[in-house]
Amino acid sequence: MKIIDENGAAIENPDLTLGYLVGGTEPVEHPAVEGVEEVSHYETVTEYPGGRDVRKVIDVPGVPAQAAWTEQVPIQKYIRYTAEELAAQEEARKKAEAREKLPERVDVLETANDDIILMMADFIGG
Numbered sequence: 001m002k003i004i005d006e007n008g009a010a011i012e013n014p015d016l017t018l019g020y021l022v023g024g025t026e027p028v029e030h031p032a033v034e035g036v037e038e039v040s041h042y043e044t045v046t047e048y049p050g051g052r053d054v055r056k057v058i059d060v061p062g063v064p065a066q067a068a069w070t071e072q073v074p075i076q077k078y079i080r081y082t083a084e085e086l087a088a089q090e091e092a093r094k095k096a097e098a099r100e101k102l103p104e105r106v107d108v109l110e111t112a113n114d115d116i117i118l119m120m121a122d123f124i125g126g
Contacts, residue, residue, distance in 0.1 A: 002026070002075045011078055019080040025072040035065030 003011045003021065014021065039060035045053040081089070 002073070003078055004075060005078050006080070014078040018086070019078050021076045021078055024075055024077050026075045028071045028073050030069050030071060032068040033063060033066040036060065036063040038062030 003014055004026075005011050005014075038058060040056055040058045042054045043057050045055050
């Protein structure tokens, strides 16, 4: 499927970290075709005393007439992210990264809390 940028230029491998694809269509104009009649002749293949075998040889193939028409071809448009969208994505990535580290942080805090409780118990108990 053809992929174009916002200027209509074709793109082979768009960078999806810097933009996204949306579906669309592009009109393709097909010109009218003037009809042409077939031109042919017959050639003798074999002659017999009572007749002959012939074959039809087409010199110019016939083409039916066709009116001009417009076809809507499916394409994808590459839309670049704005600076604000890229900043929002970076912020979301940082938040997701922080959430992934959260269980590790909780484990460290629980261990520290347990140590404090044991120290207080030793201090109070004596």
